[in-house]
Amino acid sequence: MFTHTPVDHIDFNGCRVFVKRDDLLHKDFSGNKARKFAYFLHNDFPGVSRLVGYGSPVANSLHSMSALAILKGWQLDFYTDHIAAQVLVSSKGNYAAAIENGANVIDLSLVADRDGRSCKEYIEQVVLPNDATALYVPEGGRCLYARDGVHQLAKEIVSWFETRQLNELTVFLPSGTGTTAVFLNEYFVLNKDSIKVTTCACVGDEDYLKQQFSELISDTSFHPKIVSTDKKYHFGKLYKAFYDIWRKVGEQGIEFELLYDPKGWMCVEQYLLDNPDTEILYIHQGGLLGNATMLPRYQRKYAAV
Ligand SMILES: *Cc1c(COP(=O)(O)O)cnc(C)c1O
Numbered sequence: 079m080f081t082h083t084p085v086d087h088i089d090f091n092g093c094r095v096f097v098k099r100d101d102l103l104h105k106d107f108s109g110n111k112a113r114k115f116a117y118f119l120h121n122d123f124p125g126v127s128r129l130v131g132y133g134s135p136v137a138n139s140l141h142s143m144s145a146l147a148i149l150k151g152w153q154l155d156f157y158t159d160h161i162a163a164q165v166l167v168s169s170k171g172n173y174a175a176a177i178e179n180g181a182n183v184i185d186l187s188l189v190a191d192r193d194g195r196s197c198k199e200y201i202e203q204v205v206l207p208n209d210a211t212a213l214y215v216p217e218g219g220r221c222l223y224a225r226d227g228v229h230q231l232a233k234e235i236v237s238w239f240e241t242r243q244l245n246e247l248t249v250f251l252p253s254g255t256g257t258t259a260v261f262l263n264e265y266f267v268l269n270k271d272s273i274k275v276t277t278c279a280c281v282g283d284e285d286y287l288k289q290q291f292s293e294l295i296s297d298t299s300f301h302p303k304i305v306s307t308d309k310k311y312h313f314g315k316l317y318k319a320f321y322d323i324w325r326k327v328g329e330q331g332i333e334f335e336l337l338y339d340p341k342g343w344m345c346v347e348q349y350l351l352d353n354p355d356t357e358i359l360y361i362h363q364g365g366l367l368g369n370a371t372m373l374p375r376y377q378r379k380y381a382a383v
Pocket residue numbers: 109110111138139218252253254255256257258259335338363364365
């Protein structure tokens with residue numbers, strides 16, 4: 079269940095780029111978070127009745143955790159620093175879909191016993207000690223549990239690679255916490271060294287991403303290659319260059335998301351200029367629900383251009 083997505087290809091600047099369609103994993107439980115949370119789906123957790131997490135109220139992980147909670151028959155308690163007014167009233171996007179799934183999203187700025195704690199501290203100091211039925215997932219699924227589902231993704235890529243009889247392959251995906259990229263590359267280093275992972279940092283800079291890799295796997299020989307753009311881009315901000323490349327790629331018939339994929343495709347563009355003869359498999363990590371809130375912002379900002 080929730081595995082074996084197809085591989086398509088698109089024409090990008092005259093080059094063929096393969097696309098692993100993890101956006102098609104499942105209607106409600108798809109993409110990157112579904113891979114990272116697969117361990118929770120496929121294992122039993124006796125005594126657990128509550129899933130606890132935290133992060134942005136517009137994050138893909140909120141929606142994916144709400145879908146996981148439904149599949150497991152759990153309640154989801156999701157802690158967040160603040161919920162913006164326009165997020166609260168919107169009927170679209172990750173927050174609205176999670177609420178529809180029955181998620182309990184807690185705005186910590188309204189909680190009386192917060193005492194200046196971060197979401198993580200609040201969960202660790204206040205929530206978990208009082209609740210033996212809670213299962214806690216760190217922000218964005220950045221944990222060793224994610225290895226299981228990501229290695230499954232790696233196995234699918236290896237079997238596709240062998241069927242296509244390719245000699246070498248670069249697997250490209252944009253990173254947030256880097257969890258997906260580092261566990262993917264770990265699998266290939268151990269099992270298939272003709273496949274290599276290249277990624278870029280979307281949240282924070284390259285040093286931050288390396289640090290994130292190291293927290294999960296200290297041996298740097300397992301770490302993926304990181305490429306970067308000339309210009310710095312801040313996560314969650316709108317850039318005309320992002321909107322342009324998003325539309326260009328979208329014209330090839332596959333819709334990508336607007337937070338990570340624009341920078342991802344900009345890096346692929348540069349990578350193909352530097353390495354014109356490489357075969358690239360881009361991982362579509364889902365997240366399309368977020369476009370319902372991101373796209374109107376882009377359309378308003380760049381309506382005239
Ligand atoms: C969460 C997410 C990422 C980042 O994944 P990491 O494993 O944290 O690097 C990338 N793309 C999409 C669509 C996501 O939802």
